[in-house]
Amino acid sequence: MKNLLSLAVVAVLTMSGFHQAQASTLLVDTGVPTGTGFPVSLNSGQWLASEFSTPGEVSVTSIEAYILADNGNPDSATFTITVYQNAANNTPDTVDPAVFSQQATYTADGWNGLSGINVDLPAGSYWVAFEVGPNGDTLQGLLPVPSSNPLTTAFYDGTSTGGYTVLSGSNYSFGVQIAAVPVPPSVLLFASGLLAAGRLGKRRAV
16 A cells, blocks of 8 residues: 555655646747737726637736837836636626736837746636736837737726727737646546555455
């Protein structure tokens, strides 16, 4: 039995290490926007979100948007990246607690956001929002449109009474990249299966 327990522990550690070592792949990649349309703004009180889905449980490792600085935008300007559940009316669910929210920093024109994160998302539909809110965010940015692989986009005016409004058409789709690794079935369940098989084998041997 001790040998089986040791085997189970080794299996757990091995599979966990394998999961952590997996390279992230792009779950969402709209491509760099063409900039042929009028850019949408990411200024104070103006939040933009894109809808995306996960085919299975994943661990998100980075979230970025393609942002250009507006006139007078300060270096190291901040904005907030939030992941919302999908509401019943197919808009970001701002009533229930957000799945994830963290401040990010604009560094230079191009892809800006968060990396080195670990956000587990079950299979489903979500919205990733790029927000300049009332928490001291300073970004004045422009998100060029459209993207070559458009996502459904929603706009929020930042007021307490207003909600997200879905923007019709792909001309509002801005650049979004989300990297993730798949989450394997529970390694603890796997270890439990090993122990159960060991008990069954011991009974048969008696």
